[in-house]
Amino acid sequence: MFTVLIEKKAREFLKRLPPKTRRIVVEKIQDLAEDPFPGGNKEKLEYPHPPTVYRLHISRSFTVFYIIEHEENTVKIEKIVTIERAHKEYSRR
Numbered sequence: 001m002f003t004v005l006i007e008k009k010a011r012e013f014l015k016r017l018p019p020k021t022r023r024i025v026v027e028k029i030q031d032l033a034e035d036p037f038p039g040g041n042k043e044k045l046e047y048p049h050p051p052t053v054y055r056l057h058i059s060r061s062f063t064v065f066y067i068i069e070h071e072e073n074t075v076k077i078e079k080i081v082t083i084e085r086a087h088k089e090y091s092r093r
Helices: 008-015 019-031 083-091
Strands: 003-006 042-044 054-058 062-069 074-082
Touching (some): 003 008, 003 019, 008 019, 008 074, 019 054, 019 062, 062 083, 074 083
Parallel strands (some): 003 074
Antiparallel strands (some): 042 054, 062 074
16 A cells, blocks of 8 residues: 655645536546556656656546655655646657
């Protein structure tokens, strides 16, 4: 079991979501405590420099970028963005 930590900017993004949407996103993030590793809607991103970044797609609407810190047994949620913004910023480079 991992501890999930949500960075400040990601928490601010969550606060701006409508309550029902926020609940869905938070539930999916909490699932990372059980299994943060790639598979299904989770993927390890290929970046040349550490730390290794993973992404989680939620409902074809949002993308969560996170880091797994094995030594501390934590999952750090670094960023949450709309899926459109994620495609613009990360997958079209």
